[in-house]
Amino acid sequence: MELIKRLGLNKNEVGNESHITVNLDICKNCIDKPCTKVCPAGTYEADKEKILIVHYERCVECGAALFACPYGSLKFKYPEKGISYMYG
Ligand code: SF4
Numbered sequence: 830m831e832l833i834k835r836l837g838l839n840k841n842e843v844g845n846e847s848h849i850t851v852n853l854d855i856c857k858n859c860i861d862k863p864c865t866k867v868c869p870a871g872t873y874e875a876d877k878e879k880i881l882i883v884h885y886e887r888c889v890e891c892g893a894a895l896f897a898c899p900y901g902s903l904k905f906k907y908p909e910k911g912i913s914y915m916y917g
Pocket residue numbers: 851855856857859861862863864865873881897898899900901902903
């Protein structure tokens with residue numbers, strides 16, 4: 830099966846609690862907010878007042894934001910449910 834078809838079989842089950850935490854005291858002083866630019870799933874967003882919002886349900890567990898954050902504000906644990914690979 831082609832890779833693109835296999836990826837289409839992945840299933841992401843969202844847990845009830847966020848597996849991502851941020852220190853908003855640190856984030857409020859982060860001007861560029863690189864986490865909002867590197868995440869391919871749009872997990873991180875800044876509102877009108879530049880307050881960081883985390884849409885944990887969008888996370889595909891790639892870890893890009895962990896590497897992009899220059900201040901160590903992000904804490905990540907594997908999600909309660911997460912992505913299931915449905916091909917065998
Ligand atoms: S890059 Fe790090 S410090 Fe900056 S907004 Fe994102 S999580 Fe916060």
